[in-house]
Amino acid sequence: MPKLSAKRQITIPARQCKELGIQPGDEIDSFIVDGRITLIKKHKGAAKGFLKHVKAKQDISDDDSLQSAL
Structure with a gap:
């Protein structure tokens, strides 16, 4: 049994890694729902196009946008 x-x-455990296709060096994301930790293997490009519906505001410069985020 794994320990912290x-x-x-x-x-x-190696058996679980093999079943999920997780290799050393893979990036993993984790989150908690209902008191349980869930691990997700990150896939390159999985979020591609996720924000394509967001329109840029042309009247705000990059510097102004950065300052408003701070």
Whole structure:
């Protein structure tokens, strides 16, 4: 059974990694729902086009936009 290390790291059993196609170096995202941690393998390009419906405001410069975010 995996244990949490002093650095808050968990080793995922090899069998589970193989089943999910997770390899050393893969990026993993995690989130909590109803008291359970879920791990998701990130896929390059998965969010491509996600914000395509957002229209840029042409009257605001990049610098002004950055300052308003701070």
